[in-house]
Amino acid sequence: MNGNIIILGSPGSGKGTLAKLLKDKYNYINITTGDILRKQTGEIKELIDKGNLVPDNIMNQIVKEEINNKSKFILDGFPRTVKQGEFLESITEIDLVIYLEVSEETIKKRILERGKISNRKDDQDLSIINHRIEKFKKETFPLVEFYKKKDLISYINGEETIEQVFKQVENLSIYN
Numbered sequence: 001m002n003g004n005i006i007i008l009g010s011p012g013s014g015k016g017t018l019a020k021l022l023k024d025k026y027n028y029i030n031i032t033t034g035d036i037l038r039k040q041t042g043e044i045k046e047l048i049d050k051g052n053l054v055p056d057n058i059m060n061q062i063v064k065e066e067i068n069n070k071s072k073f074i075l076d077g078f079p080r081t082v083k084q085g086e087f088l089e090s091i092t093e094i095d096l097v098i099y100l101e102v103s104e105e106t107i108k109k110r111i112l113e114r115g116k117i118s119n120r121k122d123d124q125d126l127s128i129i130n131h132r133i134e135k136f137k138k139e140t141f142p143l144v145e146f147y148k149k150k151d152l153i154s155y156i157n158g159e160e161t162i163e164q165v166f167k168q169v170e171n172l173s174i175y176n
């Protein structure tokens with residue numbers, strides 16, 4: 001076991017917050033695809049701003065380079081499609097998939113709040129937020145079943161406070 005983790009969840013489910021807490025306490029290497037992509041300009045920026053997904057072949061290449069030969073990493077924002085999940089399987093081993101379950105109502109509220117303090121265009125417009133949620137349901141949610149079949153999924157109630165969510169995750173205890 002090398003302790004590689006995926007955090008799965010809709011936009012605004014708290015993936016980034018959880019990834020950071022795990023990194024700070026247990027020294028994980030975080031691979032956050034949203035942050036990597038936000039440094040890009042041109043077509044990729046346009047896709048992100050409109051709430052569309054970046055094509056799988058581009059994402060797979062980026063993540064392959066990021067992972068390289070790393071172990072004990074947390075993937076936050078990848079995979080987002082079953083195709084990406086299948087690719088990931090071909091390049092590395094995953095030990096745990098944390099699925100953060102949060103209601104749509106909470107997600108919308110959280111993203112709009114974040115939009116007030118971040119510069120993210122995709123967090124500021126309700127129609128783009130709705131589009132991202134639809135993309136999640138259609139493209140990303142099937143990954144829950146994908147990893148369930150492999151017996152890798154742990155469901156975490158992401159409605160709770162940050163501290164309570166972190167506690168639930170720590171109780172999964174594969175971290176040291």
Ligand code: AMP
Pocket residue numbers: 011033034035037047048049051052053054055059076077078079080081084122132
């Ligand atoms: P995030 O910060 O995780 O919410 O990601 C912001 C945006 O980056 C998403 O709405 C997508 O446009 C893009 N993105 C991030 N990760 C991926 C991925 N694995 N596949 C496709 N697009 C992605």
